[in-house]
Amino acid sequence: MNLRLKKFLLVALAAVLLVGVSQVQDVLNHDRETLGLTRAQPLENAPPVLAFTTVALGGFRGLISNLLWARAADLQEEDKFFEMAQLADWITKLEPHYTQVWIFEAWNMGWNISVKFKDFADRWRWVRRGMELLRDDALRYNPDDILLYRELGWFFQDKMGKNTDDASLYYKRQWADEMARVFGNKPANLDELVNPVTEDQKSRARLLRVEFKMDPQFMKEVNERYGPLEWRLPEAHAIYWAALGLQKAADYPTRVNKKDLITLRRVIYQSMLLSFQRGRLEEDPFSKSFEFGPNLDIIPRVNEAYERNLDEDDIYKGDIQGAHRYFLMQAVYSLYVNNRIAEAGQWYQYLGEKY
Numbered sequence: 123m124n125l126r127l128k129k130f131l132l133v134a135l136a137a138v139l140l141v142g143v144s145q146v147q148d149v150l151n152h153d154r155e156t157l158g159l160t161r162a163q164p165l166e167n168a169p170p171v172l173a174f175t176t177v178a179l180g181g182f183r184g185l186i187s188n189l190l191w192a193r194a195a196d197l198q199e200e201d202k203f204f205e206m207a208q209l210a211d212w213i214t215k216l217e218p219h220y221t222q223v224w225i226f227e228a229w230n231m232g233w234n235i236s237v238k239f240k241d242f243a244d245r246w247r248w249v250r251r252g253m254e255l256l257r258d259d260a261l262r263y264n265p266d267d268i269l270l271y272r273e274l275g276w277f278f279q280d281k282m283g284k285n286t287d288d289a290s291l292y293y294k295r296q297w298a299d300e301m302a303r304v305f306g307n308k309p310a311n312l313d314e315l316v317n318p319v320t321e322d323q324k325s326r327a328r329l330l331r332v333e334f335k336m337d338p339q340f341m342k343e344v345n346e347r348y349g350p351l352e353w354r355l356p357e358a359h360a361i362y363w364a365a366l367g368l369q370k371a372a373d374y375p376t377r378v379n380k381k382d383l384i385t386l387r388r389v390i391y392q393s394m395l396l397s398f399q400r401g402r403l404e405e406d407p408f409s410k411s412f413e414f415g416p417n418l419d420i421i422p423r424v425n426e427a428y429e430r431n432l433d434e435d436d437i438y439k440g441d442i443q444g445a446h447r448y449f450l451m452q453a454v455y456s457l458y459v460n461n462r463i464a465e466a467g468q469w470y471q472y473l474g475e476k477y
Contacts, residue, residue, distance in 0.1 A: 198230075207231070218264075228252040231249070231252035232249045236287075245287075245289045271366055275361075275389040277360075279396070295412070298355070300334075310341075315327040340365075344365050347365075348361055349423065364387075398421060403415075418460060428445065447476075
């Protein structure tokens with residue numbers, strides 16, 4: 123075989139192989155995405171030096187991230203917080219599939235940095251930014267990571283829902299105003315958002331999906347299973363995100379550590395307890411303020427939530443039983459003092475038989 127013919131055959135073979143590779147590339151890309159093998163995400167809005175360094179030294183993304191962590195730590199010690207928001211964005215983009223990076227950055231904004239500000243409006247901006255970091259970015263890169271759903275639910279349950287922060291009422295007011303853009307100043311009508319007819323309904327359904335990243339149909343399912351919930355209050359959203367995390371866990375059981383499921387279940391039954399204790403919103407249209415009242419109608423659903431978690435969790439059954447017993451005692455008392463004597467008697471009997 124002469125040299126010219128050999129070269130021709132090699133070129134022809136290379137062409138055939140290139141064509142073959144092009145045919146399977148789409149399949150390979152799809153499999154990489156499905157199996158979670160694509161780790162490197164494009165770094166957006168970074169200075170040219172950082173963008174160039176990241177691309178040129180792709181294998182050293184971890185080293186670059188460490189330098190940014192050090193810079194962020196120095197800024198926080200000096201109480202220089204605003205540059206940290208941009209650094210947090212770059213750090214999470216450099217390590218987009220490392221769960222604890224997202225959790226730390228969101229927690230740092232929501233709990234550590236926010237309380238450095240005396241003005242409640244400034245605090246709310248940091249709390250909201252931490253929540254959005256999880257909801258808008260972390261779950262976009264890691265849609266099946268149940269720990270992120272747990273952490274997002276905790277933002278609503280603890281930071282916004284409880285009274286551990288002296289700005290908690292301000293947070294609730296701000297969130298109620300946000301939800302008023304979707305539902306108005308009234309209890310949510312989810313049916314009109316699941317099947318919107320008018321332009322106004324379509325616009326509000328789009329707002330719910332695009333800005334708040336929530337599915338009206340799944341909200342309706344959550345409401346039917348755990349409600350009726352007051353969707354203008356944070357507890358309903360804590361339940362929503364925890365329930366969505368449990369659904370993801372059921373869809374991808376091999377990717378889940380079963381011991382992590384209790385954290386989602388706790389978000390649900392603890393938020394259900396809060397919804398029972400003060401899940402009715404009473405708004406004063408004149409003073410533009412609102413007060414909370416007990417949602418006694420939700421008591422059977424709260425009980426079902428505890429019972430369901432007892433059936434589904436064998437590891438932490440004792441903890442759930444203790445919480446369930448505490449709820450039943452509160453339910454009996456609340457019904458009695460609100461003159462719902464017959465219902466109080468029924469739950470008192472149930473409490474005695476159960477515990």
